Amino acid sequence: MHDDRDIIKAIRRQPEQGFRQLLQRYQQPVYWYARRMVVSHADAQDVMQETFIRVFRSFGQYDERQPFNAWLYRIATNEALRLLGKRKGVAELSLDDTSDDLFDLKADEYVDYGNVEAVQLQKAILALPAKQQIAFNLRYYDELSYEAIAQITDSTEANVKANYHYAKEKIVNYLKTND
Template sequence: MPIDNNDIIKAIKANPEQGFRELMSRFMEPVYWHIRRLVVAHEDAQDAAQETFVRIYRSLDQYYGERSFSAWIYRIATNEALRMIERNNRRACRALDETDTSFTADAYIDYTDVEAVQLQRAIHTLPTKQQVAFNLRYYDEMSYEEIANVTGSTAGAAKSNYHLAKDKIVEYLKTND
């Protein structure tokens, strides 16, 4: 049975260490993969994910329930991923450029899965807000309302960004088949 977010919050209040372990058990993998899809390189994703959870711990007393707990966590994770990209001078984005050989330098990318690599390349041709909206909808199956909570926009904007992103991805796949 999946752990309820409210139970996690209660557990943290009752026993911070145990509660925080429950939080990580629930969010560690999805948050890592969310970050990984944005930053691409495993080591960058590892650093950003670690920083995300430390920040979550430091900021827990600033969570007032004004948005869903998941959205709050994903918002911190998204910001950490974008900070990492900025810090690396957009190295990760360049890494997905077909003309850049650094994409092939990451030991934790399976290049033999050509279609999957192509889809990630397509996603990384999108503006950041469309990438985030697409990833949260397509991979994390968030509602548009939740995506809006993560991105600080509206459900309508999230929906629009998702559909724009998907159209562009389909177009990219067609032209780069």
């Protein structure tokens, strides 16, 4: 698996070859990150596609002083919020949004409802406000640092820690009451 520095170098030297390396490294993490937010397979596919096309086209704007994964996840986050915002009829969803109808485990062909524990956990996550969902998902599933999550969400490390803490508390309460 290529590391971020190799990918950046490759994209600068031979964009197409570098882009393939980028896809091999990040296609699945970005898809699953998007999927946890937008739920449906088709929407996650759209978010992933838009994210990588945007990354490829705006690669010249990437500032190497910031971690590459934070830049990439920030684009993916914006694309997911844009898609969810479209549903609500706004340009982009706010990180504070908690609309129940947006974050819901809808009927989807590609959801295994037989995995009860996993379904319950996703329902608990989807019941959180966007900023807590994002902090929780990036820390719990993607195992990113608080610093990287702060860069992705344009926040502070302290804020991210607080959001992660609240998220965990709410998830555990949800699981207890919906057991």
